[in-house]
Amino acid sequence: MALDAHARTGDPRQEHVPGGVLVSIGALLLGMLLAALDQTIVSTALPTIVSDLGGMEHLSWVVTAYLLASTAATPLWGKLGDQYGRKKLFQIAIVIFLVGSALCGMAQDMAQLIAFRAVQGLGGGGLMVLSMAIVGDIVAPRDRGRYQGLFGAVFGATSVLGPLLGGLFTEHLSWRWVFYVNLPVGVVALAVIAAVLRIPRKATEHVIDYLGTFLIAAVATCLVLVASLGGTTWAWGSPQIVGLAVLGVLLVVAFVAVERRAAEPVLPLKLFRIRTFTLSAVISFIVGFAMFGAMTYLPTFLQVVQGVSPTLSGVHMLPMVVGMLLSSTVSGQIVSRTGRWKVFPVAGTAVTTIGLLLLHRLDEGSSTAEMSTVFFVFGLGLGLVMQVLVLIVQNAVSYEDLGVATSGATFFRSIGASFGVAVFGTVFAGRLGDELADAFRGVTLPAGVSADALEADPRGIAALPAALRPPVLHAYATSITDVFLYAAPVALAGFVLAWFLKEEPLRGSVTAPDVTETLASNPVERSSYDEVCRALSLLGTREGRREIYRTITARAGYDLLPVASWMLLRIRRYGSVEPSRLAERSTVPLPVILDGTRQIEERGLARREGLDLVLTDEGWTVARRLAGAREESLAELLGDWWGPDRPTDLTRLVRELGGELCGSDREQPHDERPVTRPA
Structure with missing residues (x-):
């Protein structure tokens, strides 16, 4: 009987939670919804955006600009919120995000859209980190697990709904509504936060590492610029690419020097002396590289090569997301209960490698069942490794480094995502030009038809004579699926590295991390206190x-x-x-x-x-x-x-x-x- 009897009787009464807190949690969930949705909703709209604005070779930057800006801004939002109050900062983040969304919707060319996506990313980073931190301000420790679970559910739902909504808006309204839809939701969140949210003022003084944040963002930008512009806009041996590479190396040296002296470094160098953290960081980079690269280019394959509508391309992507959520949740729970974890990063990187090789085998004749199976296998592999990487990093570091190590693991996945999308874009653009040239070699083209025109606007394929369509579709299919072949050795390197992870017993307080930590494309920065509180909140x-x-x-x-x-x-x-x-x-x-x-x-x-x-x-x-x-x-x-x-x-x-x-x-x-x- 006793408390066991209480569980069996199923008492209908619930612990009282003030209405203002519930409304505030709802507004915070709306903020998280905005930031999380914009990571996935754009993917199915990208082929249409490129057709409208041109610039297929710069398609990757629509995603990369958002990722880089949100990743670089996250530590600043977290510490500024500690110093000046999170309510005010959260409202500023919403405003920046909404301004960026409105500007993205009004963009007239690809350069404008990329710039405005960076603005949107600055606000998105704040929405992500501050919404999670404010929960800790207004909810007691024993209730935080329940409410953070809601944020995880919202994040998981957006992973599924994002591609679907992006396809629906693109097909039935306009791709611009992918961005405009944020405006009414954001205004409601802004109004509710202003009227209801009351946060006890607990200013915490921090020495903010502005220079370190700037330098690491600059290093990441140089890497991505070299990856995305080399071999396409500029030759690999051109002064511009060589200059960017040299600048990147110099910035790395400067970053190391600054972080050694920083009072509160954005990424403490001592973490890299811990083998588990270093290996997990590299594997996280590889996972981000594979995941976001695939999520960016699979909708293009589905819409251009398979000829499905934007909405249906979102439906076709669901098996990958379901596989990712399923294996991520199950692996996290098994590790939390058994304490054994090494099998998951090894198996996850192996299955991801197999998934990439299977993606490479897809072509214009692949059936829906075949594609769904391959997408599911790929998602399964990613999910097996993603959640466990955060968990083992938390287990490997001292308490004082718990928060920064947790956000560090997802930080490297974010950088990997930015780099991966850029590399995939370079490979795709280079291969597409060659494949289209081969397809048209010795063929007399109708007036107005050229390889450059089809490369810039894939809608032109529909206007081609029937005899020319198959080789063009094959050119697109080969160019996209070759990207996955180039990514497979990178995933294989992750598999090799996973064997060098040393399996250590888990602390009792290390439990499966939130879905927001698992799927977030930018680090969700929380303090060491917040991380332990989250883990122990189950006791309440x-x-x-x-x-x-x-x-x-x-x-x-x-x-x-x-x-x-x-x-x-x-x-x-x-x-x-x-x-x-x-x-x-x-x-x-x-x-x-x-x-x-x-x-x-x-x-x-x-x-x-x-x-x-x-x-x-x-x-x-x-x-x-x-x-x-x-x-x-x-x-x-x-x-x-x-x-x-x-x-x-x-x-x-x-x-x-x-x-x-x-x-x-x-x-x-x-x-x-x-x-x-x-x-």
Whole structure:
């Protein structure tokens, strides 16, 4: 019975959450929705955008500009929010994002669209990091897991809905509505945040590493420029490409020098002395390289080569997203429960490599069933490795580096995504020109038809004579699928590196990360405190509390019901409890509380003073041992983070969670007050 009985009876009452908090959470979810949706909604619109604005060779930059800007801006948004208040910064991020969206919708050429996508990315980075951080400001630790789960659900849903919505808007309205749709949603979020959100002001002073942030963004930009412009706009040996490569090397040297002296480096160099972090960073780069490169060019393959509509191209992409979400969730749960993780990065990189080779085999004659199977296999491989990489990085670092290491893992995936999209674009543009030239060699073309025209606007394929269409479609198919062949050795390198990961036992507090950390294309930066709080928030749930009270009762050496231990610790905290009022103000049913009451009275651990229960001397002794066992249980979950020199914020979190495991203040009867008793 006890807390187990409570679970079986299924109490319909829910813990009270203030309405303003719920409305604020809804507005934050809208902000996350905007940022997450814009990472996927554009992909199915890209072929139409290119047909309208031209510049197929620069298609990759529509995605890359957003990724680079949001990735570079994320650490700044996080620390500026700590210093100047997150509400104000969140509103500014929404405004920047909406301005960028409106400008993208009005773009008249590819250069404008790329520039405006960078503006949109600056705001998107803020929406991502601040929405997650504000949850920690307005929600108690024991509830954060539940609300962060909502953010994960929204993120997962946008991964599925993004390509579909992008196709629907493109086909039935205009590709410009892919950006305009953000405006009404953003205005609603802005209005609700202004009216309802109340955040306690807890300014935290930071020394912001502006120079380090600028330098790492500049390094990434140089890499991407070399990858995207080399061999297309400029020859590989041209002064421009060589100059960019030399500049990139110099910027790396400058970045290392700056980070060694920075008080709060954006990416601490000491992390690279940890083998697990370094290998995970490289594998994360490879995963981002493969994932976003494929997601950018598969819609072009589907719409141009297969001839499906933009909407149906989104439907065709679903098996990849489903495979990714499925394997990501399952692998994370298995690792959290078994503590064994090395098999997943090894298997994930292997399956990703196989998926890329299978993608290379697709052509204009491939059936829907064949494509869906290949897409699912590719997504399955990505999902197997993505979530586990974040988890093992968290397990490998000290507490002080937990937050920055977590965001560092996704940072490298973001850089890999930017680089991958650019490389895929270069390979595609170079191959397409050669393939179209081969297709038209020795053929007399109708007036107005040329390889350059078809390269710039694939809609021209429909106007070709029937005899010319098959070789042109084959040229497009070969150019796109060759991209996956070039990416396969990169994924294979990840497979080789995964074997060098050293499997170490997982800390008890390391659990499967949020979907937002798994799928986000830019780092979701949270502090070390936030990361531990997220992991331990499970203890505050109904099931978590029931399990922890079983554990601490056994550890203390008693055979009490879990509900009896809970009541003893609650009386120790508040001085007394009235069982009937406790049932009214908590989610534990009255019959279960009465079972606990009967047991602690029969054993002489508590006595009645009117309607209230107070502890006897023996009750105080038992409650002290239970409290010690509770702290030992929490410390065991934290592993070596809970050492003699543990940080004060970690001590505060354990005390806060310990108090909440007794029952939060909002469950406290009016006549109960926290009391001081001998420790």
